[in-house]
Amino acid sequence: MSDSILPVLLVAACLGALTGLRTFTPISVLAWTLHLRYMHIPGSSLHFLHTWAAVIILTILAFGEIVVDKLPSTPSRLKAPGMIGRVIFGFICGMVSGQAWGANWETCAAIGAVAAILGAFIGYEIRKGWVHTFHWHDLPVALIEDLVCIGGSILVVSHAVFLAY
Numbered sequence: 001m002s003d004s005i006l007p008v009l010l011v012a013a014c015l016g017a018l019t020g021l022r023t024f025t026p027i028s029v030l031a032w033t034l035h036l037r038y039m040h041i042p043g044s045s046l047h048f049l050h051t052w053a054a055v056i057i058l059t060i061l062a063f064g065e066i067v068v069d070k071l072p073s074t075p076s077r078l079k080a081p082g083m084i085g086r087v088i089f090g091f092i093c094g095m096v097s098g099q100a101w102g103a104n105w106e107t108c109a110a111i112g113a114v115a116a117i118l119g120a121f122i123g124y125e126i127r128k129g130w131v132h133t134f135h136w137h138d139l140p141v142a143l144i145e146d147l148v149c150i151g152g153s154i155l156v157v158s159h160a161v162f163l164a165y
Helices: 006-021 025-035 052-068 080-100 105-134 138-164
Strands: none
Touching: 006 025, 006 080, 006 105, 006 138, 025 052, 025 080, 025 138, 080 105, 105 138
């Protein structure tokens, strides 16, 4: 595997892991980056992510998820519906990464999906551990998790764009 492929695989893994924390945040950041033309996936079946409609819908979904995550009735991210969404969007984030930065998109997509599963489990354990260890309510820990996901997604994508172009 060439050294130039490793950064793309790392981007796919990071975005997948962040998708494990919040399903729609990393893909929203990618959609904004595509829409603002900081990266391109010409000829891709995911080219629709360049559109205003995709940006608006994904941004609304991301904000909605951040709000719904704080509700006591929200099911665990480790249960089927939430985990399936994370795997799908981790796959898509990996796919976009591979297509945008010239790596094998299938490999990047698989890495994104696996990383989403790992990110969901690790994020769950860290959040549960902080609540238990520090005797905090869940809300402050969830807000920290939100900041990590939003900031991490922006950081990963912006660095990848800077390094690639």
